Amino acid sequence: MELETLSEHVGFLTTRVKVGVLTNQDRCILVDSGLDSSTAKKILSLLGREGLNVVGVINTHSHADHYGGSSYIKSKTGARIYSSALEAAIIENPCLEPIYFAGGAHPPRELMNKFMMGEACSVDQIVQEGKLEANSLQVDIINLPGHSPQQIGVLAEKTFFCADSVFPPEVLEKHQIIFLHNVHDALESLKKLSAINCEYFLPSHGEPLKKEELEKLVSLNRESIKMVEKTILENLSSPLELSELIARVLNQHNMSITSYSEYHLFSSTIKAYLSYLQEKGLIEFKVKNNYPLASKKPSQLEL
DSSP: OOOEEEETTEEEEESSSEEEEEEETTEEEEEOOOSSHHHHHHHHHHHHHTTOEEEEEEOOOSOHHHHTTHHHHHHHHOOEEEEOHHHHHHHHOTTHHHHHHTTTSOOOGGGOSTTTOOOOOOOSEEOOSEEEEETTEEEEEEEOOSSSTTOEEEEETTEEEEETSSOOHHHHHHHSSOOOSOHHHHHHHHHHHHHOOOSEEEETTSOOBOHHHHHHHHHHHHHHHHHHHHHHHHTOSSOEEHHHHHHHHHHHTTOOOOSHHHHHHHHHHHHHHHHHHHHTTSEEEEEETTEEEEEEOHHHHTO
């Protein structure tokens, strides 16, 4: 791990995710904090060697690989923690994430791991879209929901930290069906990315991109979403039980799921697509013989 710079006051560290480093003399604010205390310890050690003191962390969203190091950093530095409101609820109460993956039930132990539950951390300030002054450094907070309910991106100087609103080709190819909470919002966030003008775009799981590279990536992500949507609709020419639909979609995307926790991630995403298709008026839900079914609406079967 090393500090890579993009401009005078903006750099990043590469952990499981990209961690932004926004500097002001000997102080800095982080954009995300890595997976856990072990990662956070390495971050603080490296920044200490650079003569930088962490005074704040802006968490882009409440997935553990993005906020899991915040508690450790706060305990060691007194850093101020920033997050949007709904993401803060999960950051402060990490059990909520496995609970919603379990459909509201007490989650099975397979969902209660450090990848689903980061260490709880109190949030000092709720942020909304617009200007945010932190550490005498002004940044722009831009809402990017879709991958999670209230994900945000951070624009600092001429660099935009995209969080998980867009993924590089190798991630799209590996996972095929990218985790989404809300498909409509994810598509709208991709549009928003295209409208931002800056020198660099930094996806959390990718490398810094210029504007023209970002446009290509936005197009690839949009195509990936549309491909999953098409696969689901092709399977709903007649009513289909939800677990059978999920299995068919995974199989058609050459996904081989071996863990219970991974299954929950993919099934949650496919259900997000079903909600999106219902909102578009393309499908409907029924229950027959105690089995939940999805199917195209009668008007769509004629198309």
